[in-house]
Amino acid sequence: MDIIKINDNSDKLYYIGGIVRDKLLGVRSLDVDITYVGNAIDYCSKFGEVIQENPDFGTVRVNVGGHAVDFASTRAEVYAKKGHLPVVTKIGCSLKEDVMRRDFTVNALAMNISTGEIVDYVGGQEDLKNKLLRVLHDESFIDDPTRIIRALKFRVRFGFELEEHTRHLQEYYLADINYDMSYKRVKKELIETFNLNSQRAFEIFVNEGMYRLVSPENFELPKVNIEQLIKKYPVNNVWLVYIGLLPDLSRLEFTKEERKIIEDFRAIGDLKNDFEIYKAFDGLAAESILLYGISKELRVVLRYFDVLSHIKISITGEDLKHLDIEPSPEYQKIFDCVLKAKLENPEMTFDDEIKLAKNVKK
Numbered sequence: 348m349d350i351i352k353i354n355d356n357s358d359k360l361y362y363i364g365g366i367v368r369d370k371l372l373g374v375r376s377l378d379v380d381i382t383y384v385g386n387a388i389d390y391c392s393k394f395g396e397v398i399q400e401n402p403d404f405g406t407v408r409v410n411v412g413g414h415a416v417d418f419a420s421t422r423a424e425v426y427a428k429k430g431h432l433p434v435v436t437k438i439g440c441s442l443k444e445d446v447m448r449r450d451f452t453v454n455a456l457a458m459n460i461s462t463g464e465i466v467d468y469v470g471g472q473e474d475l476k477n478k479l480l481r482v483l484h485d486e487s488f489i490d491d492p493t494r495i496i497r498a499l500k501f502r503v504r505f506g507f508e509l510e511e512h513t514r515h516l517q518e519y520y521l522a523d524i525n526y527d528m529s530y531k532r533v534k535k536e537l538i539e540t541f542n543l544n545s546q547r548a549f550e551i552f553v554n555e556g557m558y559r560l561v562s563p564e565n566f567e568l569p570k571v572n573i574e575q576l577i578k579k580y581p582v583n584n585v586w587l588v589y590i591g592l593l594p595d596l597s598r599l600e601f602t603k604e605e606r607k608i609i610e611d612f613r614a615i616g617d618l619k620n621d622f623e624i625y626k627a628f629d630g631l632a633a634e635s636i637l638l639y640g641i642s643k644e645l646r647v648v649l650r651y652f653d654v655l656s657h658i659k660i661s662i663t664g665e666d667l668k669h670l671d672i673e674p675s676p677e678y679q680k681i682f683d684c685v686l687k688a689k690l691e692n693p694e695m696t697f698d699d700e701i702k703l704a705k706n707v708k709k
Protein backbone atom coordinates (compact mmCIF):
# COMPACT_ATOMS: atom_id res chain seq x y z
CA MET A 348 0.00 0.00 0.00
CA ASP A 349 1.31 3.45 -0.83
CA ILE A 350 1.59 6.18 1.72
CA ILE A 351 -1.60 8.24 1.57
CA LYS A 352 -1.23 12.00 1.29
CA ILE A 353 -2.70 13.86 4.24
CA ASN A 354 -2.47 17.61 4.44
CA ASP A 355 -1.56 18.44 7.98
CA ASN A 356 0.78 20.93 9.54
CA SER A 357 0.27 20.00 13.16
CA ASP A 358 3.62 18.19 13.37
CA LYS A 359 1.83 15.64 15.52
CA LEU A 360 0.88 13.09 12.89
CA TYR A 361 3.26 10.21 12.31
CA TYR A 362 3.44 7.15 10.16
CA ILE A 363 4.46 4.52 12.65
CA GLY A 364 5.56 0.91 12.91
CA GLY A 365 5.73 -1.42 9.92
CA ILE A 366 5.00 1.23 7.34
CA VAL A 367 8.10 3.23 8.28
CA ARG A 368 10.20 0.06 8.30
CA ASP A 369 8.89 -0.82 4.84
CA LYS A 370 9.49 2.69 3.52
CA LEU A 371 13.13 2.55 4.66
CA LEU A 372 13.51 -0.95 3.22
CA GLY A 373 11.94 0.20 -0.04
CA VAL A 374 9.20 -2.42 -0.01
CA ARG A 375 5.44 -2.04 -0.27
CA SER A 376 3.50 -2.03 2.99
CA LEU A 377 0.61 -4.34 3.72
CA ASP A 378 -1.18 -1.64 5.71
CA VAL A 379 -0.79 1.92 6.93
CA ASP A 380 -0.53 2.89 10.59
CA ILE A 381 -0.81 6.55 11.55
CA THR A 382 -0.54 7.94 15.05
CA TYR A 383 -1.56 11.31 16.36
CA VAL A 384 0.31 12.57 19.40
CA GLY A 385 -2.77 13.35 21.45
CA ASN A 386 -6.37 12.27 21.00
CA ALA A 387 -6.83 11.13 17.40
CA ILE A 388 -10.62 10.97 17.61
CA ASP A 389 -10.84 14.66 18.46
CA TYR A 390 -8.22 15.75 15.95
CA CYS A 391 -8.45 13.46 12.92
CA SER A 392 -12.21 13.63 12.29
CA LYS A 393 -11.56 16.78 10.25
CA PHE A 394 -9.79 14.83 7.49
CA GLY A 395 -13.08 13.38 6.23
CA GLU A 396 -16.18 11.45 7.10
CA VAL A 397 -15.74 9.31 10.22
CA ILE A 398 -16.45 5.68 9.37
CA GLN A 399 -15.83 4.16 12.79
CA GLU A 400 -14.36 5.09 16.14
CA ASN A 401 -13.24 3.20 19.21
CA PRO A 402 -12.84 5.49 22.23
CA ASP A 403 -11.40 2.68 24.40
CA PHE A 404 -8.33 2.55 22.17
CA GLY A 405 -8.49 6.11 20.87
CA THR A 406 -8.70 4.95 17.25
CA VAL A 407 -10.76 6.40 14.44
CA ARG A 408 -11.28 5.38 10.80
CA VAL A 409 -11.81 8.26 8.42
CA ASN A 410 -12.63 8.41 4.73
CA VAL A 411 -9.74 10.45 3.30
CA GLY A 412 -10.38 11.11 -0.39
CA GLY A 413 -11.99 7.71 -0.89
CA HIS A 414 -9.46 5.77 1.22
CA ALA A 415 -10.36 4.37 4.64
CA VAL A 416 -7.51 5.54 6.85
CA ASP A 417 -7.01 4.45 10.46
CA PHE A 418 -5.71 7.01 12.91
CA ALA A 419 -4.55 5.91 16.36
CA SER A 420 -3.94 8.09 19.37
CA THR A 421 -0.57 7.67 20.99
CA ARG A 422 -1.21 5.28 23.85
CA ALA A 423 0.57 3.57 26.70
CA GLU A 424 -0.23 0.01 27.73
CA VAL A 425 0.57 -2.47 30.47
CA TYR A 426 0.43 -6.25 30.39
CA ALA A 427 -1.63 -6.74 33.52
CA LYS A 428 -1.99 -10.42 32.68
CA LYS A 429 1.13 -11.72 30.96
CA GLY A 430 0.45 -13.26 27.57
CA HIS A 431 -2.95 -11.62 27.24
CA LEU A 432 -4.12 -8.41 25.62
CA PRO A 433 -2.59 -5.36 27.24
CA VAL A 434 -4.62 -2.76 29.09
CA VAL A 435 -4.53 0.81 27.83
CA THR A 436 -3.33 3.08 30.62
CA LYS A 437 -3.16 6.38 28.81
CA ILE A 438 -4.53 7.79 25.57
CA GLY A 439 -2.67 10.76 24.16
CA CYS A 440 0.72 10.03 25.75
CA SER A 441 4.04 11.11 24.30
CA LEU A 442 5.33 9.58 21.06
CA LYS A 443 8.17 7.99 22.99
CA GLU A 444 5.81 6.21 25.39
CA ASP A 445 3.78 4.98 22.42
CA VAL A 446 6.87 3.61 20.74
CA MET A 447 8.03 1.77 23.85
CA ARG A 448 5.02 -0.61 23.81
CA ARG A 449 6.01 -2.04 20.42
CA ASP A 450 7.58 -5.37 19.53
CA PHE A 451 10.95 -4.73 17.85
CA THR A 452 13.15 -1.70 17.32
CA VAL A 453 12.64 -1.89 13.54
CA ASN A 454 8.89 -1.67 14.17
CA ALA A 455 9.24 1.25 16.55
CA LEU A 456 10.17 3.94 14.06
CA ALA A 457 8.01 6.98 13.41
CA MET A 458 8.01 9.32 10.44
CA ASN A 459 6.53 12.77 10.67
CA ILE A 460 3.85 13.10 8.02
CA SER A 461 4.40 16.76 7.25
CA THR A 462 8.21 16.91 7.44
CA GLY A 463 9.25 13.34 6.59
CA GLU A 464 11.59 13.41 9.60
CA ILE A 465 12.33 9.99 11.13
CA VAL A 466 11.97 9.75 14.89
CA ASP A 467 13.98 6.85 16.29
CA TYR A 468 14.05 6.49 20.09
CA VAL A 469 15.34 2.93 20.14
CA GLY A 470 18.03 2.51 17.50
CA GLY A 471 15.63 1.04 14.96
CA GLN A 472 17.40 2.53 11.94
CA GLU A 473 20.73 0.96 12.90
CA ASP A 474 19.07 -2.42 13.47
CA LEU A 475 17.26 -2.10 10.17
CA LYS A 476 20.57 -1.53 8.43
CA ASN A 477 21.99 -4.62 10.12
CA LYS A 478 18.77 -6.60 9.57
CA LEU A 479 18.41 -7.31 13.28
CA LEU A 480 15.27 -7.91 15.31
CA ARG A 481 15.73 -6.60 18.82
CA VAL A 482 13.06 -6.44 21.51
CA LEU A 483 12.71 -3.23 23.47
CA HIS A 484 13.01 -4.78 26.92
CA ASP A 485 13.75 -8.12 28.60
CA GLU A 486 10.12 -8.85 29.51
CA SER A 487 8.93 -8.49 25.92
CA PHE A 488 8.29 -12.18 25.15
CA ILE A 489 6.87 -12.77 28.61
CA ASP A 490 4.38 -9.94 28.07
CA ASP A 491 3.47 -11.19 24.63
CA PRO A 492 4.86 -14.50 23.34
CA THR A 493 3.18 -13.96 19.97
CA ARG A 494 6.17 -11.72 19.31
CA ILE A 495 8.27 -14.87 18.93
CA ILE A 496 6.11 -15.87 15.98
CA ARG A 497 6.04 -12.29 14.70
CA ALA A 498 9.84 -12.34 14.72
CA LEU A 499 9.81 -15.58 12.75
CA LYS A 500 7.49 -13.94 10.20
CA PHE A 501 9.82 -10.97 9.79
CA ARG A 502 12.89 -13.22 9.66
CA VAL A 503 11.37 -15.04 6.72
CA ARG A 504 9.83 -12.04 4.97
CA PHE A 505 12.81 -9.74 5.19
CA GLY A 506 15.78 -11.99 5.94
CA PHE A 507 16.18 -10.42 9.39
CA GLU A 508 17.96 -12.24 12.20
CA LEU A 509 17.42 -12.17 15.94
CA GLU A 510 19.89 -9.96 17.74
CA GLU A 511 21.89 -12.08 20.18
CA HIS A 512 20.35 -10.93 23.44
CA THR A 513 16.87 -11.21 21.91
CA ARG A 514 17.73 -14.74 20.81
CA HIS A 515 18.65 -15.59 24.41
CA LEU A 516 15.39 -14.11 25.65
CA GLN A 517 13.51 -16.24 23.16
CA GLU A 518 15.37 -19.37 24.26
CA TYR A 519 14.72 -18.49 27.87
CA TYR A 520 11.01 -18.07 27.24
CA LEU A 521 10.64 -21.24 25.19
CA ALA A 522 12.42 -23.30 27.84
CA ASP A 523 9.68 -22.51 30.35
CA ILE A 524 6.50 -21.44 28.61
CA ASN A 525 3.58 -19.85 30.39
CA TYR A 526 0.69 -21.54 28.61
CA ASP A 527 -1.86 -19.11 29.95
CA MET A 528 -1.89 -16.87 26.90
CA SER A 529 -4.16 -15.52 24.20
CA TYR A 530 -4.07 -18.26 21.57
CA LYS A 531 -6.30 -16.27 19.29
CA ARG A 532 -3.37 -13.95 18.61
CA VAL A 533 -0.93 -16.84 18.39
CA LYS A 534 -3.15 -18.40 15.75
CA LYS A 535 -3.33 -15.16 13.77
CA GLU A 536 0.46 -14.91 13.66
CA LEU A 537 0.82 -18.61 12.77
CA ILE A 538 -1.58 -18.12 9.87
CA GLU A 539 0.30 -15.08 8.57
CA THR A 540 3.66 -16.80 8.96
CA PHE A 541 2.87 -20.17 7.46
CA ASN A 542 0.71 -18.82 4.67
CA LEU A 543 4.04 -17.53 3.35
CA ASN A 544 4.66 -21.19 2.49
CA SER A 545 8.26 -21.24 3.62
CA GLN A 546 10.11 -24.42 4.44
CA ARG A 547 12.72 -22.29 6.16
CA ALA A 548 10.08 -20.84 8.49
CA PHE A 549 9.02 -24.34 9.47
CA GLU A 550 12.61 -25.43 10.03
CA ILE A 551 13.22 -22.51 12.36
CA PHE A 552 9.85 -23.08 14.06
CA VAL A 553 10.81 -26.68 14.80
CA ASN A 554 14.55 -26.35 15.40
CA GLU A 555 14.21 -23.42 17.80
CA GLY A 556 11.32 -25.11 19.61
CA MET A 557 8.69 -22.45 18.84
CA TYR A 558 6.17 -25.22 18.23
CA ARG A 559 6.16 -25.75 22.00
CA LEU A 560 4.08 -22.57 22.31
CA VAL A 561 1.12 -24.60 21.08
CA SER A 562 2.18 -28.24 21.33
CA PRO A 563 4.50 -29.03 24.26
CA GLU A 564 5.43 -32.57 23.26
CA ASN A 565 8.69 -33.15 21.31
CA PHE A 566 8.23 -32.75 17.60
CA GLU A 567 10.64 -33.65 14.82
CA LEU A 568 10.94 -31.99 11.47
CA PRO A 569 9.32 -34.20 8.81
CA LYS A 570 11.63 -35.19 5.97
CA VAL A 571 9.30 -33.89 3.27
CA ASN A 572 9.88 -30.41 1.82
CA ILE A 573 6.41 -28.98 2.45
CA GLU A 574 7.06 -25.76 0.53
CA GLN A 575 7.80 -27.69 -2.69
CA LEU A 576 4.86 -30.00 -2.13
CA ILE A 577 2.42 -27.11 -1.76
CA LYS A 578 3.85 -25.39 -4.83
CA LYS A 579 3.04 -28.51 -6.82
CA TYR A 580 -0.33 -29.15 -5.16
CA PRO A 581 -1.74 -25.76 -4.08
CA VAL A 582 -4.26 -25.50 -1.23
CA ASN A 583 -6.32 -22.72 0.34
CA ASN A 584 -5.17 -23.18 3.94
CA VAL A 585 -1.42 -23.39 3.42
CA TRP A 586 -0.64 -22.74 7.09
CA LEU A 587 -2.69 -25.74 8.16
CA VAL A 588 -0.52 -28.12 6.15
CA TYR A 589 2.35 -27.07 8.46
CA ILE A 590 0.62 -26.50 11.78
CA GLY A 591 -1.74 -29.47 11.36
CA LEU A 592 1.27 -31.77 11.81
CA LEU A 593 1.71 -30.84 15.47
CA PRO A 594 0.49 -33.57 17.81
CA ASP A 595 -1.39 -31.31 20.23
CA LEU A 596 -3.61 -28.65 18.69
CA SER A 597 -6.04 -28.37 21.59
CA ARG A 598 -5.00 -24.81 22.42
CA LEU A 599 -5.90 -23.37 19.04
CA GLU A 600 -9.49 -22.54 18.23
CA PHE A 601 -10.36 -23.84 14.78
CA THR A 602 -13.17 -22.97 12.43
CA LYS A 603 -15.46 -25.82 11.41
CA GLU A 604 -13.64 -26.19 8.10
CA GLU A 605 -10.21 -26.21 9.74
CA ARG A 606 -11.28 -28.75 12.34
CA LYS A 607 -12.65 -31.03 9.65
CA ILE A 608 -9.35 -30.89 7.76
CA ILE A 609 -7.44 -32.01 10.86
CA GLU A 610 -9.98 -34.64 11.90
CA ASP A 611 -10.15 -36.12 8.40
CA PHE A 612 -6.36 -36.31 8.23
CA ARG A 613 -6.11 -38.00 11.60
CA ALA A 614 -8.83 -40.53 10.73
CA ILE A 615 -7.01 -41.90 7.66
CA GLY A 616 -5.75 -45.41 8.41
CA ASP A 617 -3.28 -47.63 6.59
CA LEU A 618 -3.90 -47.75 2.87
CA LYS A 619 -2.96 -51.01 1.20
CA ASN A 620 -4.03 -50.64 -2.42
CA ASP A 621 -5.28 -48.16 -5.02
CA PHE A 622 -8.90 -48.79 -4.19
CA GLU A 623 -8.33 -48.09 -0.49
CA ILE A 624 -6.35 -44.96 -1.33
CA TYR A 625 -9.09 -43.73 -3.62
CA LYS A 626 -11.87 -44.42 -1.15
CA ALA A 627 -9.97 -42.77 1.70
CA PHE A 628 -9.01 -39.59 -0.18
CA ASP A 629 -11.99 -39.03 -2.49
CA GLY A 630 -13.93 -36.01 -1.23
CA LEU A 631 -11.31 -34.95 1.34
CA ALA A 632 -9.74 -31.49 1.36
CA ALA A 633 -6.31 -31.49 -0.31
CA GLU A 634 -4.90 -30.19 3.00
CA SER A 635 -5.90 -33.41 4.81
CA ILE A 636 -4.35 -35.53 2.08
CA LEU A 637 -1.08 -33.56 2.12
CA LEU A 638 -0.89 -33.84 5.91
CA TYR A 639 -1.17 -37.60 5.54
CA GLY A 640 1.53 -37.60 2.87
CA ILE A 641 3.94 -35.56 4.98
CA SER A 642 3.46 -37.47 8.20
CA LYS A 643 2.83 -41.00 6.88
CA GLU A 644 3.31 -41.99 3.25
CA LEU A 645 4.10 -39.43 0.59
CA ARG A 646 4.22 -42.06 -2.16
CA VAL A 647 0.54 -42.84 -1.66
CA VAL A 648 -0.46 -39.19 -1.88
CA LEU A 649 1.54 -38.58 -5.04
CA ARG A 650 -0.06 -41.62 -6.62
CA TYR A 651 -3.49 -40.27 -5.70
CA PHE A 652 -2.94 -36.73 -6.96
CA ASP A 653 -1.01 -37.66 -10.08
CA VAL A 654 -2.94 -40.72 -11.21
CA LEU A 655 -5.88 -42.01 -9.23
CA SER A 656 -7.75 -38.74 -8.67
CA HIS A 657 -8.09 -38.33 -12.45
CA ILE A 658 -9.93 -41.63 -12.78
CA LYS A 659 -13.72 -41.41 -12.50
CA ILE A 660 -16.35 -43.97 -13.24
CA SER A 661 -18.87 -42.87 -15.87
CA ILE A 662 -21.97 -44.83 -14.94
CA THR A 663 -24.54 -43.21 -12.68
CA GLY A 664 -27.59 -44.28 -10.70
CA GLU A 665 -29.70 -43.38 -13.76
CA ASP A 666 -27.79 -45.91 -15.85
CA LEU A 667 -28.38 -48.59 -13.23
CA LYS A 668 -32.08 -47.76 -13.22
CA HIS A 669 -32.13 -48.29 -16.98
CA LEU A 670 -30.66 -51.73 -16.35
CA ASP A 671 -33.75 -52.40 -14.22
CA ILE A 672 -31.77 -52.44 -11.01
CA GLU A 673 -33.87 -51.08 -8.16
CA PRO A 674 -32.25 -48.21 -6.20
CA SER A 675 -30.77 -49.85 -3.11
CA PRO A 676 -27.52 -50.12 -1.15
CA GLU A 677 -26.62 -52.53 -3.94
CA TYR A 678 -25.79 -49.47 -6.06
CA GLN A 679 -22.77 -48.63 -3.92
CA LYS A 680 -21.50 -52.18 -4.22
CA ILE A 681 -21.78 -51.98 -8.00
CA PHE A 682 -20.07 -48.57 -8.18
CA ASP A 683 -17.24 -49.87 -5.98
CA CYS A 684 -16.78 -52.91 -8.18
CA VAL A 685 -16.66 -50.79 -11.31
CA LEU A 686 -14.26 -48.36 -9.64
CA LYS A 687 -11.95 -51.18 -8.55
CA ALA A 688 -11.86 -52.49 -12.11
CA LYS A 689 -11.34 -49.02 -13.58
CA LEU A 690 -8.47 -48.23 -11.23
CA GLU A 691 -6.77 -51.33 -12.60
CA ASN A 692 -7.73 -50.52 -16.14
CA PRO A 693 -8.40 -46.80 -16.65
CA GLU A 694 -9.08 -47.40 -20.36
CA MET A 695 -12.48 -48.93 -19.53
CA THR A 696 -15.24 -47.43 -21.65
CA PHE A 697 -18.79 -46.63 -20.61
CA ASP A 698 -19.95 -49.85 -22.29
CA ASP A 699 -17.34 -51.84 -20.37
CA GLU A 700 -18.66 -50.35 -17.16
CA ILE A 701 -22.26 -51.22 -18.03
CA LYS A 702 -21.22 -54.76 -18.86
CA LEU A 703 -19.47 -55.11 -15.55
CA ALA A 704 -22.39 -53.58 -13.65
CA LYS A 705 -24.70 -56.19 -15.19
CA ASN A 706 -22.32 -58.94 -14.15
CA VAL A 707 -22.07 -57.72 -10.58
CA LYS A 708 -25.85 -57.60 -10.43
CA LYS A 709 -26.06 -61.32 -11.27
Ligand code: ATP
Nearest residue numbers: 364365366377378380448449450454455491493494
Ligand atom coordinates in the same frame (compact mmCIF):
# COMPACT_ATOMS: atom_id res chain seq x y z
P1 ATP B 1 3.02 -6.03 8.47
O1 ATP B 1 3.84 -5.66 7.27
O2 ATP B 1 2.87 -7.51 8.63
O3 ATP B 1 1.73 -5.29 8.56
P2 ATP B 1 3.68 -4.53 10.81
O4 ATP B 1 4.96 -4.34 11.55
O5 ATP B 1 3.05 -3.32 10.20
O6 ATP B 1 3.94 -5.63 9.70
P3 ATP B 1 1.18 -4.91 12.16
O7 ATP B 1 0.61 -6.18 12.68
O8 ATP B 1 0.50 -4.22 11.04
O9 ATP B 1 2.69 -5.24 11.78
O10 ATP B 1 1.34 -3.94 13.39
C1 ATP B 1 1.70 -2.58 13.22
C2 ATP B 1 2.67 -2.17 14.30
O11 ATP B 1 2.09 -2.38 15.59
C3 ATP B 1 3.97 -2.97 14.34
O12 ATP B 1 4.90 -2.45 13.43
C4 ATP B 1 4.39 -2.80 15.78
O13 ATP B 1 4.97 -1.53 15.99
C5 ATP B 1 3.06 -2.82 16.50
N1 ATP B 1 2.70 -4.18 16.93
C6 ATP B 1 1.95 -5.10 16.27
N2 ATP B 1 1.84 -6.22 16.97
C7 ATP B 1 2.52 -6.05 18.12
C8 ATP B 1 2.77 -6.85 19.27
N3 ATP B 1 2.29 -8.09 19.37
N4 ATP B 1 3.51 -6.30 20.26
C9 ATP B 1 3.99 -5.05 20.17
N5 ATP B 1 3.80 -4.26 19.12
C10 ATP B 1 3.07 -4.73 18.09
Ligand code: MG
Nearest residue numbers: 365366377378
Ligand atom coordinates in the same frame (compact mmCIF):
# COMPACT_ATOMS: atom_id res chain seq x y z
MG1 MG C 1 1.28 -3.34 9.28
